[in-house]
Amino acid sequence: MDSIDTLIIGAGALGLACAARLASAQQSCLIVEAEALIGSHTSSRNSEVIHAGLYYAPGSLKAELCLEGRERLYAWCAQHQVAHRRIGKLLVAVSAAERGKLEALATNAQACGVHDLQAIEQSLLAELEPAVRGVAALLSPSTGIIDSHAYLQSLLAAAENQGAQLVLQTRVDQLEPGPDGWLVTGRSAGEAFQLKAQRVINAGGLFAQQLAQRTAGLPAAQIPALHLCRGRYFGYSGRAPFQHLIYPLPEANTAGLGIHATLDLGGQLRFGPDAEYLQQIDYRVDEQLREPFAKAIRRYFPQLDSTRLVPGYCGIRPKLAGPGEPAADFLIQTASDHGLPGLINLFGIESPGLTASLAIAERVALAACRT
Known part of the structure; x- marks a missing residue:
């Protein structure tokens, strides 16, 4: 039976970032992915925004790893020639009644360690973005955009250059702890397989909970509920009227940040995402x-021409909080949580997961070294 040091389940941004961090000549690393392409779900179906870290609860993993990940990601893009741009984001108060929310957001960002926000009054907002209606705004110069597909490819290349192997169309059906690691059974391109792994990293994203339920010895209480939350996007045909990303203030009692305006690296404008809870994956x-x-x-x-809105694409967030519940944090679950040495489960890695991916991988590597 084949035996490896590290098995990573899931070839999205998170799994590939973990592989790039953990693979080495001394540590064999295998990445398995159920789909035919890397990043087939959440990692390739998002806004492609490098987040500054403004919205999250101070002291949370999301806040801490977003800031650390943002700087790691910009450095990675520069080193590995991944297309990106610090385009900046404007958070807009559309009425005087929203000024208080804008100030609260600035205070939260400061508490999270974001110290470069700039207050923008109406006259300067009109100069920066004449098509935007608002009474005030915050400019986030650290917000950027990235070619997420090129980023995934760069992570895979880095991992493979260090000896990691990727196997697509491979599903893990069962994980069983043993005296010398984990027994892994599954199917690859329709063929049954078994292997042993010293450590297993569950980076399954939307499917992480399903894999956890097929992990022998993992207490059910350690598997958080999964709440699928769909976010849809519309493209906008023709020339974009904005130079920055434009975000309205988050609306009360919603699961997302509101329908904002983002630009891709080619200058194409898109709007989204909305937020809708689902019972099953539907794109x-x-x-x-x-x-x-x-x-x-x-x-x-206000000058939006709705005839230029074109249905675009859709992503699904693997949320740990259901409708009406407070936002949940990332969950990086190790042996100290569940009592199973060599197993690391990653649950609820939604936004800002892409931005935070390299920082999360660093945490995973530290935990893996202790097993």
């Missing part, structure tokens, strides 16, 4: 969403 974007999207966008972009 459809309904044409009938155009008018609800248009209504939300016109709050800060």
